[in-house]
Amino acid sequence: MIELVLAAEDIDAIRSALIGGEDEGCAVLFASQTLRADTTIRLLVREAQFPKKDDYTKRGAIEAELSPDFVAKVSKRARREKLAIIFVHSHPGSEPPHFSAIDAAGEKHLVAFLALRNPELVHAALVVSSGGMRARRLGTEEELRVIAIGMHRDVIFDPMLTSSPDSEIFDRQVRAFGASGLSGRPDQDGIEYGLPSR
Numbered sequence: 001m002i003e004l005v006l007a008a009e010d011i012d013a014i015r016s017a018l019i020g021g022e023d024e025g026c027a028v029l030f031a032s033q034t035l036r037a038d039t040t041i042r043l044l045v046r047e048a049q050f051p052k053k054d055d056y057t058k059r060g061a062i063e064a065e066l067s068p069d070f071v072a073k074v075s076k077r078a079r080r081e082k083l084a085i086i087f088v089h090s091h092p093g094s095e096p097p098h099f100s101a102i103d104a105a106g107e108k109h110l111v112a113f114l115a116l117r118n119p120e121l122v123h124a125a126l127v128v129s130s131g132g133m134r135a136r137r138l139g140t141e142e143e144l145r146v147i148a149i150g151m152h153r154d155v156i157f158d159p160m161l162t163s164s165p166d167s168e169i170f171d172r173q174v175r176a177f178g179a180s181g182l183s184g185r186p187d188q189d190g191i192e193y194g195l196p197s198r
Contacts, residue, residue, distance in 0.1 A: 005043065
């Protein structure tokens, strides 16, 4: 299991910056990586960085692409400070977000890029909408538990609870709303990440 742990203030900042606007947006989180005795990997977010207008090569209602220079800068800093990178982007709508095929394609390029520069750490992707958050290990289908730490410890997303909506936990909701009412539909839009030329 991998956990992504953020301060509640960082989650508020991400939601405020990326949700509700006309265009999709991005953020980058820098995290330290720890290994618990039970072999759980924890990514402890230390800082959130929000790209400026010039840091995008594309940005619209259903797309956002970070510039190769911006990606190079954040990866260089992460390597220097031995930090994991979490690439965040928004999807429109009020349903729980899902990673799209475009997201997966962009992540594969990032995985290849980071494998040459910062391979010893786990990197991740986080997608947000007004309906929630979802995280996974970068370039894979392995989902991460997302935890907010503030006055209380809140689990924002737990793949153990949401990956199987037909489980007994959701039985009443499935009977009331149907399985699609719980899982939502995958978003068709996505994110691309520009990569520095070699």
